[in-house]
Amino acid sequence: MQSPLFLAAIFTLSLATQPLFGQQAPAPAGQTTPQAQSGARPRHPQTKPVNLKVLPKNIAREDLVKIMRSYAGALGIECNFCHAVNPATHKLDFPSDAKDDKTIARTMIQMTQTINEQYMTQVHDPDAMPEDKHVTCGTCHRGHTMPEHFVLAAEPRHHPSDDDEGAQAPQ
Numbered sequence: 001m002q003s004p005l006f007l008a009a010i011f012t013l014s015l016a017t018q019p020l021f022g023q024q025a026p027a028p029a030g031q032t033t034p035q036a037q038s039g040a041r042p043r044h045p046q047t048k049p050v051n052l053k054v055l056p057k058n059i060a061r062e063d064l065v066k067i068m069r070s071y072a073g074a075l076g077i078e079c080n081f082c083h084a085v086n087p088a089t090h091k092l093d094f095p096s097d098a099k100d101d102k103t104i105a106r107t108m109i110q111m112t113q114t115i116n117e118q119y120m121t122q123v124h125d126p127d128a129m130p131e132d133k134h135v136t137c138g139t140c141h142r143g144h145t146m147p148e149h150f151v152l153a154a155e156p157r158h159h160p161s162d163d164d165e166g167a168q169a170p171q
């Protein structure tokens, strides 16, 4: 099992090396991909992506599925949280934009890219491990669809010196 951070690093790398994907011959429509991935789902998508608006359009299928699994893992959900079911086939219609969460996810992908490209690249912290160098979906979401609200732990009760300062009202 690869960590979401690792997958996010691949994702970032895949964006940085976009031209590489251009060298791969596109799979003919309808061609089945070997189920190289362990745990591949029966509804594993088989055709070339047709509705990518933020990810590289010529992304390799394996990379796309890895990225999608990393989103699902980071938010603690399955593919159907973002992807709508086609009422006729009862299968997930991956290109469909029917679900709002897919649209939100697009914004989130762009936001994460901007944080990494415009801001994290300016941070030169000698303490940082390679995996600290990027923000991922999991950095905020930590297995939840909505990031948990951070609340400061209650202060220890009897601190005479605090009384003098009197600056912070309890929330």
Ligand code: HEC
Pocket (backbone or CB within 6 Å): 044, 045, 048, 049, 050, 051, 052, 053, 054, 055, 056, 064, 065, 068, 069, 071, 072, 075, 077, 078, 079, 080, 081, 082, 083, 094, 095, 101, 102, 103, 105, 106
């Ligand atoms: C957090 C939301 C989210 C989850 C969970 C998610 N996806 Fe996606 N998926 C997206 C978004 C957003 C796009 C479109 C990206 C773009 O526009 O570049 C997409 C696009 C796709 C596409 C390309 C469809 C096309 O033809 O354009 C496939 C295939 C896909 N996802 C498969 C999956 C699979 C398989 C899973 C579960 C392992 C999954 N997705 C989980 C958000 C999600």
Ligand code: HEC
Pocket (backbone or CB within 6 Å): 071, 075, 101, 102, 104, 105, 108, 109, 112, 135, 136, 137, 138, 139, 140, 141, 145, 146, 147
């Ligand atoms: C900087 C923190 C941060 C990062 C990074 C981040 N998110 Fe979010 N995400 C949020 C916050 C905060 C919300 C709640 C915003 C709201 O609903 O108005 C949210 C909401 C969402 C929702 C809607 C959830 C719901 O239940 O309605 C989806 C889907 C989502 N994020 C997907 C992603 C994906 C996919 C990534 C990685 C590409 C990502 N997010 C990265 C902070 C983040």
